[in-house]
Amino acid sequence: DIQMTQSPSSLSASLGDSVTITCRASHYISIYLNWYRQKPGKAPEFLIYAASTLQSGVPSRFSGSGSGTDFTLTISSLQPEDFATYYCQHSYRTPYTFGQGTKLEIK
Amino acid sequence: QVQLQESGPGLVKPSETLSLTCAVSGGSFDTNILWTWIRQPPGEGLEWIGEISHGGFTDYNPSLKSRLTISLDKSKSQVSLKLNSVTAADTAVYYCARTPSRHIVPSDPILNWFFDVWGRGTLVTVSS
Numbered sequence: 001d002i003q004m005t006q007s008p009s010s011l012s013a014s015l016g017d018s019v020t021i022t023c024r025a026s027h028y029i030s031i032y033l034n035w036y037r038q039k040p041g042k043a044p045e046f047l048i049y050a051a052s053t054l055q056s057g058v059p060s061r062f063s064g065s066g067s068g069t070d071f072t073l074t075i076s077s078l079q080p081e082d083f084a085t086y087y088c089q090h091s092y093r094t095p096y097t098f099g100q101g102t103k104l105e106i107k
Numbered sequence: 108q109v110q111l112q113e114s115g116p117g118l119v120k121p122s123e124t125l126s127l128t129c130a131v132s133g134g135s136f137d138t139n140i141l142w143t144w145i146r147q148p149p150g151e152g153l154e155w156i157g158e159i160s161h162g163g164f165t166d167y168n169p170s171l172k173s174r175l176t177i178s179l180d181k182s183k184s185q186v187s188l189k190l191n192s193v194t195a196a197d198t199a200v201y202y203c204a205r206t207p208s209r210h211i212v213p214s215d216p217i218l219n220w221f222f223d224v225w226g227r228g229t230l231v232t233v234s235s
Contacts, residue, residue, distance in 0.1 A: 001169075030212060034221045043202055043225035044153065050211040050219050087153055091220045095168045098153040 006099035012107040023088035109134035111226035129203030141206035146199040200228040
């Protein structure tokens with residue numbers, strides 16, 4: 001299985017700040033990388049596919065980059081609804097796997 | 108707007124079979140859409156369980172394959188999951204997710220599959 005490792009596991013930030021989350025794959029995955037946001041007690045929401053393409057309706061303050069094994073998710077101008085847990089997920093081959101999650105908390 | 112709703116027993120005894128259904132509304136079973144089950148143990152991360160295509164082809168997580176069956180009933184607009192011989196380690200919130208794809212690299216035949224619509228999830232506890 002391809003292992004996905006996110007860093008940091010948690011971080012604190014203030015409203016309006018910009019943050020970056022990193023996701024590293026244990027194997028080359030080209031740009032077959034997706035990002036999700038999960039608010040407490042809710043199902044994950046789909047944000048980004050193909051490493052950098054925003055899903056329709058996702059605010060432009062979200063951006064993704066990377067290819068190969070190293071990827072980032074950047075959220076600029078943090079809003080209250082952004083304080084949640086973020087997961088990366090590869091779709092290079094099955095079994096698809098997720099990162100362990102990055103919990104973004106309000107400072 | 109496609110909506111998914113998982114349902115099933117909230118409590119299953121060890122060694123028994125966990126059976127869940129995902130009702131799909133507001134959409135059709137397109138030939139280029141997969142339907143995926145994903146689970147999340149309390150306080151933990153997400154685990155891909157397996158998927159099924161419009162034609163009934165399945166792909167399972169090897170860690171669960173020997174105990175798992177995913178099926179599709181297009182007449183009822185339902186996707187089902189059966190996991191037998193459960194243990195406490197199978198305690199989790201179980202989600203179903205619609206799984207479309209994009210061909211994102213022109214020179215590469217691999218499709219990028221992603222989970223764009225999720226059900227609200229259903230908690231299944233394995234306990235005697």
